[in-house]
Amino acid sequence: MKTILIIAWRNIWRHPARSGVLLAAVIAGLWAGVVTVGTMNGLLQQRVDYVIDSELAHVQIHHPEFLAERRPGDYIPGHQQIFDWLGNDDRVKAFSPRTMADGMIQSPLKTSGVRIRGIDVPMETQTTTFHNHLTEGDYLNAGTRNPILLGKALADDHKMEIGDRVVLFFEDTSGELTSVAFNIAGFFNSASTDYDQRNVLVRSSDLMPLLAGYTHYHEIAISLHGDANPAQVAADLNAAFQGIEAETWRELSPELNTLVELGGVMLYIVTIVIMLALAFGILNTMLMALFERMREIGMLMSIGMSRSRVFMMILIESIILTLGGALAGMLLAWGSIYHLSGSGVNFGMFADGIAELGWDHMIYPVLSMPEYITILGLVVFVTMISSLYPAIKAIRINPLEAAKQV
Amino acid sequence: MSIVKTENLSKVYNPDTVPVHALKDVTLSFEQGEFTSVVGPSGSGKTTLLNMIGGLDKPTSGSVEIDGFVITGLKDSKLIDFRLNNIGFVFQHYNLIPVFTAFENVSFIMLLQKRDKKELKQRAEELLKAVGLGDRMDAIPSKMSGGQQQRVAVARALASEPKFILADEPTANLDSEAAMNLLDIMEVMNRDKNITFIFSTHDQRVIDRARRVITMVDGAIYSDEVKEVALVNN
Numbered sequence: 234m235k236t237i238l239i240i241a242w243r244n245i246w247r248h249p250a251r252s253g254v255l256l257a258a259v260i261a262g263l264w265a266g267v268v269t270v271g272t273m274n275g276l277l278q279q280r281v282d283y284v285i286d287s288e289l290a291h292v293q294i295h296h297p298e299f300l301a302e303r304r305p306g307d308y309i310p311g312h313q314q315i316f317d318w319l320g321n322d323d324r325v326k327a328f329s330p331r332t333m334a335d336g337m338i339q340s341p342l343k344t345s346g347v348r349i350r351g352i353d354v355p356m357e358t359q360t361t362t363f364h365n366h367l368t369e370g371d372y373l374n375a376g377t378r379n380p381i382l383l384g385k386a387l388a389d390d391h392k393m394e395i396g397d398r399v400v401l402f403f404e405d406t407s408g409e410l411t412s413v414a415f416n417i418a419g420f421f422n423s424a425s426t427d428y429d430q431r432n433v434l435v436r437s438s439d440l441m442p443l444l445a446g447y448t449h450y451h452e453i454a455i456s457l458h459g460d461a462n463p464a465q466v467a468a469d470l471n472a473a474f475q476g477i478e479a480e481t482w483r484e485l486s487p488e489l490n491t492l493v494e495l496g497g498v499m500l501y502i503v504t505i506v507i508m509l510a511l512a513f514g515i516l517n518t519m520l521m522a523l524f525e526r527m528r529e530i531g532m533l534m535s536i537g538m539s540r541s542r543v544f545m546m547i548l549i550e551s552i553i554l555t556l557g558g559a560l561a562g563m564l565l566a567w568g569s570i571y572h573l574s575g576s577g578v579n580f581g582m583f584a585d586g587i588a589e590l591g592w593d594h595m596i597y598p599v600l601s602m603p604e605y606i607t608i609l610g611l612v613v614f615v616t617m618i619s620s621l622y623p624a625i626k627a628i629r630i631n632p633l634e635a636a637k638q639v
Numbered sequence: 640m641s642i643v644k645t646e647n648l649s650k651v652y653n654p655d656t657v658p659v660h661a662l663k664d665v666t667l668s669f670e671q672g673e674f675t676s677v678v679g680p681s682g683s684g685k686t687t688l689l690n691m692i693g694g695l696d697k698p699t700s701g702s703v704e705i706d707g708f709v710i711t712g713l714k715d716s717k718l719i720d721f722r723l724n725n726i727g728f729v730f731q732h733y734n735l736i737p738v739f740t741a742f743e744n745v746s747f748i749m750l751l752q753k754r755d756k757k758e759l760k761q762r763a764e765e766l767l768k769a770v771g772l773g774d775r776m777d778a779i780p781s782k783m784s785g786g787q788q789q790r791v792a793v794a795r796a797l798a799s800e801p802k803f804i805l806a807d808e809p810t811a812n813l814d815s816e817a818a819m820n821l822l823d824i825m826e827v828m829n830r831d832k833n834i835t836f837i838f839s840t841h842d843q844r845v846i847d848r849a850r851r852v853i854t855m856v857d858g859a860i861y862s863d864e865v866k867e868v869a870l871v872n873n
Binding site: 532 | 722
């Protein structure tokens, strides 16, 4: 075996330029593929994390009909018992109750449809990171009466400044239309322009009396510790309380769930496409090497080298070349992803377009160890497949025809 | 006992379309220690005969017996194994492994035979010294002359301790001096070690040195002559 390894190794370097080009192609191809997959993964993961961290949280509780009908009267029954339960569960990191209404915002310039989110600022700050998106003003802490936060995009549409006054129109729990003036306390700029144009934030303590004469919440967002299973927490809540519906972020946002699954599929698609291209490169190089050495292989068989040894020799040559390149490519990709996961990839030139889609322009590539292993597994598989053909072709050589003469 | 024996050996190429009778009922035997040339014009069947004896091609009819063992009909894998342990080959184009040194080329066949490393090293060095290449052991084929490469090929053929050596036009690509040098070496091996050489050749220098000359014409034995000088030498 050692001799076969030596002969295979030296055969590889018989044409350093050709082997070098193949190695470089494998390294570059795999590096590009892995970094692309890592970037896509990072993009999707960031989107998921962003939505979960900034607003959605891991689990949400609603009245069973609230999400479908959005009636102000469909609030969560017995919220205090739920608060107690959540406060005593170790899996729960924080939770934030929200009072909500769909209505209109009116400025001197125009009127727009908005979703009014009434939050408890200290609890919301512990549960989500939305406060990080505040670009100007205060996070509803101002001493002004009825403060309101507007998305920057919405404020620009209405040409409003901090301190300006807007009027909110919405239906209360008894079905009566209510209108109240709010003072602009700040602007936020989330990753999604669409979100910024359609959502306003107020204090739930300001909104609640306008909707009903008692404390009530339409939504409780629950943030969990890293190792907690959202599905289990939701199931436990549903079992513990009547008249509510607890759902995980996957159920609340099926499009996010699809993104996560898409990430997994893309990993395979990109890797397979790259490896297919590489497979043809390997095949081409190995077949060229084989055709060049027909006489030599014929001679080796003539003097007594068995077909199984010839098979191994060709297979080892391909494997050394490809796996060597693949490992180097993977290592380079790992280094690149490690570096970029800290510094990020700046797609600033597309920032506006990306924001329209609700994505951040700074992408932090990420690839987990199981994903690296999956890619390596695919590489090994493709290498073996593409190396088999030249090796099989080699053992089918007729030594007599190859060597031409005795 | 004959070291090589062929019995009514025939080979027909393209039997179903345009049959070509490359060998016609060739019955021959070679004794241990012979130094024989198979000669004849192109297409006379000498290469086909050597291919059959070397187990590289299969006859249409007849049989080949090496040292009492009939190789005709052996499976391909068995034939490769048989060649490894019984037959030495010297090719017209040297056919050394280009990525191996002279030493490694000679050792390689012994490695295939799974010989002891120490014995292998010793034998490879002895053989290379015997063919006059003691100082070129670490040279790769591309850094050697044609004559030197062919001498390595002879050393390689001898390394496996074969029952006989088949040499196809061994001097065809060599200049006179290299050819004579090579023939001298093979003649010494034949005389001193009693190694059997069977050549296929057009080269008059080889024919002159052979002690038995088999002439073939149209796939059949035309003449089989044992020279007087050969008798004297023996």
